[in-house]
Amino acid sequence: MSKTRFSMLPIKRTDIFQEVCQQLENLLNSGQFQIGDRLPSERELSESFSVSRSSIRQALKVLEAAGRIETRVGSGTYFVEKPVSGAATESLNGLLAHGVDHDFMQHLIAARTAIERAIFEAYAGKVNKGGIRALKELIDENAQDQTAKGEFEENAGLDLSFEAKVAELAGNPILSALQRQIHQLWIQAWRVYGFVPESKQTLHQEHCAIIEALASKNTQRVIDLVVQHVDKEVD
Numbered sequence: 001m002s003k004t005r006f007s008m009l010p011i012k013r014t015d016i017f018q019e020v021c022q023q024l025e026n027l028l029n030s031g032q033f034q035i036g037d038r039l040p041s042e043r044e045l046s047e048s049f050s051v052s053r054s055s056i057r058q059a060l061k062v063l064e065a066a067g068r069i070e071t072r073v074g075s076g077t078y079f080v081e082k083p084v085s086g087a088a089t090e091s092l093n094g095l096l097a098h099g100v101d102h103d104f105m106q107h108l109i110a111a112r113t114a115i116e117r118a119i120f121e122a123y124a125g126k127v128n129k130g131g132i133r134a135l136k137e138l139i140d141e142n143a144q145d146q147t148a149k150g151e152f153e154e155n156a157g158l159d160l161s162f163e164a165k166v167a168e169l170a171g172n173p174i175l176s177a178l179q180r181q182i183h184q185l186w187i188q189a190w191r192v193y194g195f196v197p198e199s200k201q202t203l204h205q206e207h208c209a210i211i212e213a214l215a216s217k218n219t220q221r222v223i224d225l226v227v228q229h230v231d232k233e234v235d
Contacts, residue, residue, distance in 0.1 A: 005233045006197040009157060016051065017191070020059040023049050028068055033079045039069065041076070054142070054159040061184050073168050095185070100192040105234045108189055112182050113231040116163055119179060120210070120226045123170035124219040131169045132215045138165050139207045143200075157196035158187050162207050197232070 024045075033039065042060075046053045060077060063069045070080045095104070123131070139162055160183045167176045190196055198206075206229045213221040 003231060003233045004228070005235065006195075007199055007202060008195045008197065008235050009199060011191065011194055011196060017055060017058060020049060020051055020055045021062055024059050024063055025068075028063070028079060035079060037079050038075070039077045039079060054161075057159060057161055058187055061180075061187060064180070064184075096188055096192060100189050102234055105189065105193060108182075108185065109231060109234070112186055113227055115175065115178050115182050116226050116230050117223055119163070119167045119170050119172070119175050120214075120222050121219065122172055122175065123166050124214060124217070124222045126170070127214050127217060132211060134169070135162065135165060135207075135211050135214070138162060139204060139211070143204050157198055157200055157203065158190060159200075159203070160186065162203075 027033070027039075039045070040048070042053045042056050045056045049056070060069065060071070064071060064077075068080070069077050071077050098104075142159060142161065164179065164183065167179045170176075206225070210222060210225045210229065213225055
C-alpha cells in the first residue's frame with residue numbers, strides 16, 4: 001500500500017521558538033527557582049510569555065533534553081539542573097550534526113513509527129474510559145489553543161503532547177523514555193529541515209480517529225491509524 005505524503009508546511013519563522021527557549025533559560029537562571037522547585041504550568045507560562053502552549057511544550061522538551069528540568073507524571077515540571085548522561089541521548093543529538101536531508105528524515109520517520117506503534121499497541125490492551133476522557137480533553141484543549149500574535153501554524157504542527165499522553169497512560173517507563181528522545185529529535189530535525197509535517201487541523205482529525213479506535217478497543221485499527229499518522233513520505 002502506498003504511503004500518503006506529509007503536507008510539508010514551510011516554517012516561516014524560527015525566532016519565536018528560540019525566543020521562548022531563551023526566556024525559559026532566563027527564568028531558570030534568574031534565581032527565582034531553587035533545585036527541586038516545581039515550575040509554573042504550561043498555561044501559566046503561556047500567559048506569562050504571551051505565546052501558545054505548543055511553543056511552551058516544545059521549549060520545555062529542549063530544556064528537558066538538556067537536563068535542566070524534569071517532567072514527573074501526574075506532578076508537574078521541576079528544576080533539576082542535572083547533567084545529561086548516557087550514550088543514547090548524546091548519540092541521538094549528535095546525529096543532527098551530520099546534516100538533515102531526505103534520507104535522514106525517512107530514517108527518523110521509521111524509528112518514530114516503531115516506537116509509537118509499540119506504545120499505542122500497549123495502551124490499546126489496557127485502555128479505559130478515564131484514559132479516553134483524558135485524551136479527548138487534551139486534544140480539545142489543543143484545538144482551542146489560539147496561536148499568539150507573531151506565531152505561525154508550525155508551533156501547533158509539531159505538538160506531540162497527544163502521543164506523550166498515550167505513553168504516560170500506557171505506563172511503560174522504558175518506552176516513554178525512548179519516546180521522549182525521539183520526540184526531541186523529531187522537533188529539532190523538522191526545524192532544521194525547514195518544514196513541519198502537518199497542519200494543526202490534520203493532526204487533530206487523525207488524533208480523533210485514533211481515539212475512536214481506542215475507545216472501541218480495536219487494537220489492529222489503532223495500530224493501522226498510528227502507522228498512517230506517522231509513517232508518511234517526505235518531499
